[in-house]
Amino acid sequence: MRATAVTLAVGALALTAPTADATPSSGVTGTIISKTTADGKDYVVREITIAPGGSTGWHHHLGTLHGVIRGGTLTHNKADCSLDGIYETGSPIVEQPGRDNVHVGRNLGTTPVVLDVLYVLPEGAPLSVDSPNPGCDFQ
Template sequence: MRLAALAGAVLTTVALSATTANATPPSGVTGTIISKTTAGGKDYILREITLAAGGTTGWHHHEGTLYALVRSGTLTHNKADCSIDGIYEPGSVFVEPAGQSNIHVGRNLGKTPVVLDVLYVLPEGAPLSVDEPNPGCDFQ
């Protein structure tokens, strides 16, 4: 019985490590939470996100919906099929839908920082994002 439990623990650790190793972490991204409130089983989090020139959010999805406003810079947004689903300039507003079927990446291909104001509407206690592996695109 102990051997089976140990084998299960080892397999779980290996599986989790493989998932983590394949994730595409953000690069050149900083974020500051401006406010957070919880109501009706949802977390409402207002966050300022900055992507440095050449920065990327890494591939990820969200467990809730995000609403974003571009304050400065130009954000290039790609879907998991590698297509560009938006190029957002200052004053642009966009929405990122919830769920693993909405894997995406945001990239700053410009020379100036991208600054976003983002409202996360997440299930209470959910992470801000869930890292995902690159779906096979030639870029990060």
């Protein structure tokens, strides 16, 4: 019985462990405001704050995200290292799902970036999936 419990616990850790070469976030905090599940989808509203100099780390999502920048300026890059947006207060942002949409959000400014985000995910999916740096010379 104990061996089975240990095996299940180790298996669960393996499923939730970050990618070995993942780039962790830094200076990021998030608070879930609400979560609802309907028709096989999770709808999660979350406030995210990125401190000056902070980064989300490279990641992707399994569903679409819709957000609004409430404060600060978010610099957003795609996996080919190109800049795909500089989002200032009041700007909307949409992040498409899938491994083909690996990206990083960075706060290059001196004030916190605050975002309100709606995640539309498959039921039970994580908010994000860590990814390794695709070879860009920034985090």
